[in-house]
Amino acid sequence: MSAIDRKLLDELGEIIGAGGIVSRATELKVYECDGWTVEKRAPDVLILPRSTAQLSAVLAALHRRGIAFVPRGAGTGLSGGCLSLNAPAMICTSKMNRILEIDFDNRRVEAESGVVNLHVTNAVKSRGYFYAPDPSSQVACTIGGNIAENSGGPHTLKYGVTTNHVLALEVVLPDGEVVELGGPAEERCGYDLVGAVVGAEGTAGIVTRATLKLMREPENHRTILAAFPDADTATRAVSMIIASGIVPAALEMMDQLIIRAVEEAFNVGLPLDAGAVLIIELEGLEAGLTSYADEVAKTASLAGASSVRLARDEAERALLWKARKRAFGAVGRLAPNYATQDGVVPRTCLPRILRVIADVSRRYELRIGNVFHAGDGNLHPIILYDEREPDQVRRAIDAGREILKACIEMGGSLTGEHGIGVEKIGEMPLMFSPDDLRVMTELRHVFDPMERSNPGKVIPQPGACVEVAAPRRQAPI
Amino acid sequence: MATASLIPLNPARGVSDYDLLFDCVHCGLCAEACPTYVVTRCEMDSPRGRIYLMKSLAEGRIDLDDDAARHFDLCLGCRGCETACPSGVHYGRLIAGARSLVEQNHRRGFVDRFKRRAVGAIFPYPHRLRVLLAPLKLVDRLGLRPALRAVLPRMIDDWLDLLPPLEPDLRPLARGATIAPRTDAPTVVVHRGCVAQVLANSENLNSERLLAAAGYRVVQLEPTSCCGALDLHSGNGSRARDFARANVRALKNSGADAIVSAASGCSVAIAEYGDLLRDEPQFVEAARAVSSKVRDLSSLLLDAPAGPKHEFRCRVTYHDACHLVHGLGVREAPRKLLASIPGVTIVEMTESDLCCGSAGSYNLTEPAMARDLARRKADNIVATGADYVVLANPGCEFQIAAELSRRGSNVKVVHLADFLAMASQ
Numbered sequence: 001m002s003a004i005d006r007k008l009l010d011e012l013g014e015i016i017g018a019g020g021i022v023s024r025a026t027e028l029k030v031y032e033c034d035g036w037t038v039e040k041r042a043p044d045v046l047i048l049p050r051s052t053a054q055l056s057a058v059l060a061a062l063h064r065r066g067i068a069f070v071p072r073g074a075g076t077g078l079s080g081g082c083l084s085l086n087a088p089a090m091i092c093t094s095k096m097n098r099i100l101e102i103d104f105d106n107r108r109v110e111a112e113s114g115v116v117n118l119h120v121t122n123a124v125k126s127r128g129y130f131y132a133p134d135p136s137s138q139v140a141c142t143i144g145g146n147i148a149e150n151s152g153g154p155h156t157l158k159y160g161v162t163t164n165h166v167l168a169l170e171v172v173l174p175d176g177e178v179v180e181l182g183g184p185a186e187e188r189c190g191y192d193l194v195g196a197v198v199g200a201e202g203t204a205g206i207v208t209r210a211t212l213k214l215m216r217e218p219e220n221h222r223t224i225l226a227a228f229p230d231a232d233t234a235t236r237a238v239s240m241i242i243a244s245g246i247v248p249a250a251l252e253m254m255d256q257l258i259i260r261a262v263e264e265a266f267n268v269g270l271p272l273d274a275g276a277v278l279i280i281e282l283e284g285l286e287a288g289l290t291s292y293a294d295e296v297a298k299t300a301s302l303a304g305a306s307s308v309r310l311a312r313d314e315a316e317r318a319l320l321w322k323a324r325k326r327a328f329g330a331v332g333r334l335a336p337n338y339a340t341q342d343g344v345v346p347r348t349c350l351p352r353i354l355r356v357i358a359d360v361s362r363r364y365e366l367r368i369g370n371v372f373h374a375g376d377g378n379l380h381p382i383i384l385y386d387e388r389e390p391d392q393v394r395r396a397i398d399a400g401r402e403i404l405k406a407c408i409e410m411g412g413s414l415t416g417e418h419g420i421g422v423e424k425i426g427e428m429p430l431m432f433s434p435d436d437l438r439v440m441t442e443l444r445h446v447f448d449p450m451e452r453s454n455p456g457k458v459i460p461q462p463g464a465c466v467e468v469a470a471p472r473r474q475a476p477i
Numbered sequence: 478m479a480t481a482s483l484i485p486l487n488p489a490r491g492v493s494d495y496d497l498l499f500d501c502v503h504c505g506l507c508a509e510a511c512p513t514y515v516v517t518r519c520e521m522d523s524p525r526g527r528i529y530l531m532k533s534l535a536e537g538r539i540d541l542d543d544d545a546a547r548h549f550d551l552c553l554g555c556r557g558c559e560t561a562c563p564s565g566v567h568y569g570r571l572i573a574g575a576r577s578l579v580e581q582n583h584r585r586g587f588v589d590r591f592k593r594r595a596v597g598a599i600f601p602y603p604h605r606l607r608v609l610l611a612p613l614k615l616v617d618r619l620g621l622r623p624a625l626r627a628v629l630p631r632m633i634d635d636w637l638d639l640l641p642p643l644e645p646d647l648r649p650l651a652r653g654a655t656i657a658p659r660t661d662a663p664t665v666v667v668h669r670g671c672v673a674q675v676l677a678n679s680e681n682l683n684s685e686r687l688l689a690a691a692g693y694r695v696v697q698l699e700p701t702s703c704c705g706a707l708d709l710h711s712g713n714g715s716r717a718r719d720f721a722r723a724n725v726r727a728l729k730n731s732g733a734d735a736i737v738s739a740a741s742g743c744s745v746a747i748a749e750y751g752d753l754l755r756d757e758p759q760f761v762e763a764a765r766a767v768s769s770k771v772r773d774l775s776s777l778l779l780d781a782p783a784g785p786k787h788e789f790r791c792r793v794t795y796h797d798a799c800h801l802v803h804g805l806g807v808r809e810a811p812r813k814l815l816a817s818i819p820g821v822t823i824v825e826m827t828e829s830d831l832c833c834g835s836a837g838s839y840n841l842t843e844p845a846m847a848r849d850l851a852r853r854k855a856d857n858i859v860a861t862g863a864d865y866v867v868l869a870n871p872g873c874e875f876q877i878a879a880e881l882s883r884r885g886s887n888v889k890v891v892h893l894a895d896f897l898a899m900a901s902q
Binding site for chain 1 (some may be wrong): 500502504506507510519521525529533542545561563
């Protein structure tokens with residue numbers, strides 16, 4: 001029996017107007033999953049506030065009834081972070097999409113959490129600035145979602161992930177209280193509460209505003225495409241490049257399966273016979289860039305590159321990045337569904353983990369493509385499957401789990417940027433001891449003592465259970 | 478209310494389109510490219526949401542209720558999502574299937590039915606539209622349009638807003654009266670469309686003149702019938718195919734090497750005849766051949782040696798008509814052509830490729846959303862400070878001109894063909 005009754009709907013309607021409430025089954029259906037489509041559950045009500053005040057009043061109303069809620073931005077997440085799990089209400093920030101203040105002198109921008117990532121850069125690029133975290137979904141994903149997942153992107157290698165770019169947050173706690181965390185100053189003292197909220201995947205309330213750092217566009221770029229006979233050679237080149245003392249702004253790898261999908265989709269002119277390619281981007285002052293680029297090209301050739309090519313102009317560079325950033329979607333041309341893993345390994349372990357992935361692919365009889373942030377060892381094995389075949393779904397889940405296990409064994413991590421969500425919650429105990437998880441829970445309780453904000457995510461709970469389309473893994477702790 | 482559980486999406490064509498739904502990997506990258514999502518910011522008004530509704534319908538997980546129909550209806554069919562989609566989803570074909578399903582299984586309210594029938598009964602037939610507009614032409618000549626509008630019901634009044642002032646027809650290009658093209662010059666035919674030949678024939682005629690001046694042999698098309706896009710976009714696939722067959726015959730007989738239309742929606746419809754008639758063995762080959770010949774005016778003009786250029790000093794902003802940019806993938810050619818005119822300064826507008834809300838007959842059937850988008854477009858145009866907004870589709874022209882005139886702006890809205898003709902005089 002749903003906790004959402006007529007009386008509550010009326011009350012919510014009074015707070016934000018009928019246009020901001022969705023409660024009919026057909027319309028709610030489209031909110032039953034995000035980019036992680038393995039598990040599905042539609043919320044009982046969807047609420048789209050337009051301001052912090054509205055959102056706060058909505059959370060207060062839910063609080064009075066003890067109703068749990070799940071926050072959602074654009075629904076592009078890949079780990080089921082906004083799956084409506086044990087939470088009847090979904091709160092979507094898509095209508096809170098105003099950029100409130102741009103302060104070029106102090107290099108910062110204040111934006112509502114529903115602002116699309118790329119729109120921040122679009123708003124400041126005419127003055128030569130940009131917002132650094134650039135996840136592949138940046139044309140659609142929201143700043144709020146980026147904060148929840150602590151998103152990265154290809155340029156993470158040089159600039160760091162979302163948490164390195166957030167100065168201050170306005171957060172609505174699950175009881176409706178609005179709190180300000182952090183501040184405009186670059187250096188802060190005391191506990192880093194902003195850092196606690198970034199990456200909490202919506203379990204610490206809902207972020208409504210953020211003050212973000214702006215970066216100055218570098219004077220120039222050199223974007224290099226290096227082709228290799230196989231993934232092994234390519235990943236060894238990655239370590240050699242970094243070891244040579246040059247840290248590129250981005251260092252990305254695509255394997256043969258991905259090269260073919262991307263080439264079919266975008267016609268970039270990638271070498272179809274290559275086993276893997278690296279996209280290496282250098283940036284900085286024009287003086288020196290050319291010699292760095294030569295150095296990188298030399299290192300790549302030394303490592304065994306079959307060809308090394310420099311993007312001729314901005315158009316070619318843009319095309320390369322378009323191909324790289326839309327590679328996930330391009331994979332849709334190969335199979336009806338895919339699950340993307342997001343494990344991290346130390347850079348030097350890349351050749352080893354790719355061999356593990358190839359082996360998993362063979363044993364589970366599933367095609368797996370690799371397109372990832374090689375520079376920081378953040379893998380994205382894309383496991384192809386067809387959701388209409390339950391056995392394939394099961395194999396895809398198990399294959400992903402085995403890859404993650406291997407990442408942990410090599411001293412890596414479960415996720416680089418996609419978050420734990422529901423997808424990897426069962427693997428959390430692989431990485432964290434029961435004590436670790438207890439401390440995390442205690443920290444969460446500072447913000448959300450009743451665990452009503454995005455319940456069932458990040459921290460596994462004994463006995464948590466939900467009816468979903470696919471077998472869900474329970475974490476024994 | 479009819480329910481459509483377990484009815485395959487496109488019952489007449491079997492379940493093949495159900496498989497096409499699986500091209501969508503639910504990544505969501507299309508959302509911000511979708512004009513209706515940009516306005517409502519709700520998932521069911523995004524391409525991914527609509528595809529999810531189609532999938533859920535086909536799987537019997539939802540019924541074809543008012544809500545589902547509503548969200549399909551609200552789609553402009555602009556194909557902005559296809560440009561954004563990395564997975565190559567054939568959204569145009571999917572939404573056409575969904576619209577057929579709605580037409581066949583869902584009963585609309587009276588006003589809605591009336592509007593859609595009126596559009597379908599009048600627009601594809603130029604002579605009917607001419608007869609209907611004859612009295613209005615007289616009214617315009619007498620300067621009585623404001624008086625007429627004062628006494629008309631609201632809906633008709635809104636529709637009249639979109640009608641350009643009715644001027645005497647331009648004289649058609651005399652047969653063979655071209656600047657003696659070389660004998661080996663490629664031949665081009667300009668498909669004059671249905672509504673366009675009544676309300677915007679100067680664009681057709683200027684297209685022909687510009688092509689002839691650029692050295693192409695311009696041949697005439699007899700007879701010209703509606704391309705079928707209006708039907709295809711309103712769920713009437715069978716009549717769309719009737720029109721398509723007639724056009725395939727005529728276009729094939731014209732012997733043209735290239736097919737151009739001043740309305741980009743028509744260009745795309747013709748470019749997709751091969752797909753539309755895929756299940757008709759006796760037509761599909763000819764249809765594919767015709768489809769492969771569709772070009773756009775600006776690319777053809779760019780390919781040809783440039784004519785004499787006079788200086789035309791003005792600031793121009795260019796609006797990307799949806800089907801030109803998302804359907805045919807033409808983005809740079811018109812801009813290059815404009816930039817080649819001495820004195821023209823191009824100022825890019827924000828969201829130049831976001832639909833203006835015209836979308837065929839959409840602004841007649843979905844006036845509220847169309848108006849929201851028109852306002853957004855007008856804001857972006859006015860912000861550029863341009864003297865002219867140039868575009869390559871008559872529907873956009875009427876829609877944007879109406880909005881700009883409502884707010885008393887003096888930015889002039891001109892079709893690319895008319896603008897080039899004007900600049901070369």
